[in-house]
Amino acid sequence: MSDIARPDKGSVAINADECKGCGLCVISCALGVLRQSDSLNRFGYHPAVYAGHGCNGCGLCFYACPEPGAIAVYKRAAAPRATQPELVAA
Amino acid sequence: MSEFDILHQRAKCFYDSFERKAELQHQTHYCPGCGHGIAHKLIAQAIDELGIQDRTILVSPVGCSVFAYYYFDVGNVQVAHGRAPAVATAMKRALPHGVVLSYQGDGDLAAIGTAEILHAANRGEPITVFFLNNAIYGMTGGQMAPTTPLGEKTTTTPFGRNPWTEGYPLHVSEVLSSLEAPVYIERVALGNNKMIQQAAKAVRKAIANQVQGLGFSLVEILSPCPTIWKMEPADAQKWVREELTKVYPLGVFRDKTKEAQPRPAPVPAPSLDELPKIFSAKEGRPPALAPAAPCRRTVDLRVKVAGFGGQGVLMLGQVLAEAGLDAGLEVSWLPSYGPEMRSGTSHCHVRLSNHEIDSPLVSRPNVLMAMNEPSLRKFLPAVEPGGWIFYNGTSLPEGAMRTDVTFIVQPFIALADRIGDTRAGNMVMLGAMLEATGLLESEWVASALARLSKSERWLDLNRRAIEFGREVIHREVSI
Amino acid sequence: MPKQLIKGNEAVVRGAILAGCRAFYAYPITPASEISEAAAYYMPQAGGAFLQAESETAAVNMLYGAASAGVRCMTSSSGPGISLMQEGISYLAGSELPCVIADIMRGGPGLGNIAPEQGDYMQVVKGGGHGCYHTLVLAPDSVQEMCDLTTLAFELADQYRNPVFVLADSFIGQMMEPVEFPERAILPPPPSWAVRATAETRKNLITSIYLDPDALERHVRKLAAKYERAEAEVVRFEQVETGDADLVLVGYGIAARILKAVVRLARAEGLRVGLMRPITLYPFPKEQIGDLARTASAFLAVELSTGKMVEDVRLAVNGRKPVEFYGRAGGSVPSAEEVLGVIRNIAERYSLVRGQSPEVAHV
Known part of the structure; x- marks a missing residue:
């Protein structure tokens, strides 16, 4: 986990309804900020969830994910602001 | 979200929702991890x-x-x-x-x-x-x-x-x-x-x-x-x-990305008005002419031309048909088709008529042009009484005789040697046929030859061969 | 434009190009190869695509591609090659793609020979591929029709979004007759459903797969309605002296040309014989043949096969009158005199009337 005091370089948003719980994003993440949820989504998969902080915006999870829109990756804008984004994480 | 820029998201060329899919239109049909x-x-x-x-x-x-x-x-x-x-x-x-x-x-x-x-x-x-x-x-x-x-x-x-x-x-x-x-x-x-x-x-x-x-x-x-x-x-x-x-x-x-060249662009298409012209220029042949003086005689010519492959059987028939076209007649030309095109026997059916031609197959010829003995024997019985038989030989073979038809027997191919090329034997035979039957004017045949001859040299040879053939039946020719 | 003496196989290509065909894909096979050869010569000059495919299978799928792109396209082959194309023809029909296929029939089954036969009737007219589809089938009996029906085939293919066959035999393909070609060439605009690599056509989809049974049934019924419409609109035939005919001959292609001579010979003997020549084999002129069954005493189907089209004649006559069959196969072609002999025999068996009908005067 990254240092909370420093703002994250990136962020990740996972659309739980598009996730089939394959876990490839989880193993793709060197920082370990993704995991599979203990709960099931409405299709019976354990969707991936973002820990909420620690992402560096590398985008590897995006490429590991077979679904077109299940993962979106963000990087910090040029002029960073103080607060973390409110990301959708079901 | 404003302090973050999007880095990776659903590609624009994916549909937002997969409406061609019957159900679960927001996810793929692929298995997890596929x-x-x-x-x-x-x-x-x-x-x-x-x-x-x-x-x-x-x-x-x-x-x-x-x-x-x-x-x-x-x-x-x-x-x-x-x-x-x-x-x-x-x-x-x-x-x-x-x-x-x-x-x-x-x-x-x-x-x-x-x-x-x-x-x-x-x-x-x-x-x-x-x-x-x-x-x-x-x-x-x-x-x-x-x-x-x-x-x-x-x-x-x-x-x-x-x-x-x-x-x-x-x-x-x-x-x-x-x-x-x-x-x-x-x-x-x-x-x-x-x-x-x-x-x-x-x-x-x-x-x-x-x-x-x-x-x-x-x-x-x-x-x-x-x-x-x-x-x-x-x-x-x-x-x-x-x-x-x-x-x-x-x-x-x-x-080879660095050295590869793009495929050359195709030749631009002609305009639609110009397009039909591509058909008239093939091999530099002059186009067929509308007949200047159409044939006024009653014609019902049913010809069978037969011989060995290489004797110019198909060409003979084609010149006849083309000449008929120039005479304003209905014509058809039908080759026997098969491996015999390259060896063995070959024959074609030619019809010229004032009327629409029903069957292009000639089963009862009124003219048989036989370039060899097997062809003569094969088709002789089918010739209509009163018909003509042109046979390439010095004399009729034994047993190949009928009294109700007219025979013209000449060594046409050998005679062609006199005009310089035995390959024009078919045209000598055609000349004899045209002269004997008196069916077609020389001008029609000349324009047909002009379209069909491979070169000027062949055109000249074919013309002379036909003229020679016309002469042959008027005189005794010995070889 | 003066008439030109030309081979049937070349007339197909000229007719096709004048009708806007700009893609030709085929694999050589005797006796259809002259079509490829003529296409190889003319298509590039017309700004179209010509390619000798690696197989008939590839060729028919190239048609699938060209048709998907909205280009008028055609192929040519003969029996063995048509057999190989059947998979692709089913896909073309299923995806509603227009194209023209010229089949210059040869002897079969198997390698058979290269002489004329009409043995492809079933695989072409009844559809040799899988699924509920038809191909429209036009059967020329002259070189002029090789041109004219090829042109018509492109119109019908577009109109019905369906493959259309020009079904001929090696005699019609190889023979030369004078042809008058259309003076003007046409090039219809690409259809709106085509996939043309443009923003306007980006949403278009060509496919034949419908996983849901209800969806597939809807699709198949749509095709069936189309064929029903074709049956009402497209039927073509030629009748020769059928008005007072006691015996109606039925034949197509080169067989019909022989039968035209047979009608002349039979009439000269006082036999009231006529000819019904189907020009469209699908849709088959079944109503017209049914009408003739009211006035004629008997039918004689003549084919260069052991009896294929005769089944359609029997369905059309529907038991009302006897339907006889005479066929030659393997490349043998009956002479007019030979068929006349068959007719004399039939005339005797059925006690057909000799002599002219009083109502119909022959000029």
Whole structure:
């Protein structure tokens, strides 16, 4: 986990309804900020969830994910602001 | 969100919602951890980056990716099993500005479609092929693929793939790289982050090549199939990385991107007004003329011309038919057709008539032109009483006689030697026939000859041969 | 434009190009190869695509691609090659793609020979591929019709979004007759459903797969309605002296040309014989043959086969009158005199009337 005091370089948003719980994003993440949820989504998969902080915006999870829109990756804008984004994480 | 910029998200050339899909329209039909989804994503991203969404045509195969058109918001064509390269070939030739992508699995490309991919590659079709190799038949439930590694158990190799019975894993990239034409062939894998990044580069390059007009590009993608392999997605990815890459080494097998030239543009099409002219210029022949003075006689000529192949039987008939056309008559010319065209006997049926010709087959000729004895014997009985028989010989062979027909017996071919070429014997015979029957004016025959003779030399020879033939029947000729 | 003496196989290509065909894909086979050869010569000059495919299988799928792109396209082959194309023809029909296929029939089955036969009737007229589809089939009996019906085939293919056959035999393909070609060439605009690598056509999809049974049934019924419409609109035939005919001959292609001579010979003997020549084999002129069954005493189907089209004649006559068959196969072609002998025999068996009908005067 990254240092909370420093703002994250990136962020990740996972659309739980598009996730089939394959876990490839989880193993793709060197920082370990993704995991599979203990709960099931409405299709019976354990969707991936973002820990909420620690992402560096590398985008590897995006490429590991077979679904077109299940993962979106963000990087910090040029002029960073103080607060973390409110990301959708079901 | 405002302090974050989007870095990676659903590609623009994916539909937002997959409305062609009956249900679950926000997710793919692929199993969890399937490599198709990743490959789709890499292709979609390249299409976005190259700005070619409107120009792209995706040719979907038979296999799990049969429904690729659910997802890609590009022109979509779904095709028969293995035939995508043939379809893509014609689409690209019809739409050179298009970016035609053929997406095929290992059964599609490497088994049933081997002829199509090999020849499309060999022609250097400027298309892009993505070959998804997961070493198994996924959609049909786990049968052996041509790319299944040795020893692997599948539903159709229950004891493991045995090289003595099933042969060896087929190395498509290596095979295609033995061809001259392909511009770019690389094998990549979806085995880990690094491999996927390399795959992304290869996919983009293969499409960019086509955008630049360069020739055939193919990317073989080693891809996980967790469901049929009966593995967890993470294990399947590992198996791609650690096992499949041993059978199928990764790397660039062909890269002529730097030196490759775009296929030359086709000759521009003539305007529609000019188009019919392409038909009149063939081999420099003058076009047929409207008959200046049509034939006013009653004509019902049913001719059988027969002889050995090489004696000019078909040509004789053709000159007669063309002359009839110039005489304003209805005509037909029908060759006997078969291996005998090259050897043995050959014959043709010619009809000239004032009336519409019912059957172009001449079963009761009123003129038989026999260039050899077998032809004479074969067709003599069929000749109508009162008909003419022209026979190439010094005398009638024994038993080949009828009293109800007129015989003209001359060694026509030998006589042609007198005008310098025995190959004009057929025209000597034609001249004799025209003179004896008095059917056609010389001018009609001359214009027919002008159209049919191969060269000025032949035209001159043929003209002289016909004139000579006309003379022959008026005098005793000895050889 | 003066008439030109030309081979049937070349007339097909000229007719095709004048009708806007700009893509030709085929694999050589005797006796259809002259079509490829002529296309190879003319198509590039017309700004079209010509390619000698690696197989008939590839060729028919190239048509699938060209048709998907909205280009008028054609192929040519003969029996063995048509057999190989059947998979693709089913896909073309399923995906509603227009194209023209010229089949210059030869002897079969198997390698058979290269002499004329009409043995492809079933695989062409009844559809040799899988699924509920038809191809429209036009059967020229002259070189002029090789041109004219090829032109018509392109019109019908577009109109019905369906493959259309020009079904001929090696005699019609190889023989030369004078032809008058259309003075003007046409090039219809590409259809709106085509996939043309443009923003306007990006949403278009060509496919024949409908996973849901209800969806596939809807699709198949749509095709069936189309064929029903074709049956009402497209039927073509030629009748020769059928007005007072006691015996109606039925034949197509080169057989019909022989039968025209047979009608003349039979009439000269006082036999009231006429000819019904189907020009469209699908849709078959079944109503017209049914009408003739009211006035004629008997039918004689003549084919260069052991009896294929005769089944359609029997369905059309529907038991009302006897339907006889005479066929030659393997490349043998009956002479007019030979068929006349068969007719004399039939006339005797059925006690057909000799002499002119009082109502019909022959000039």
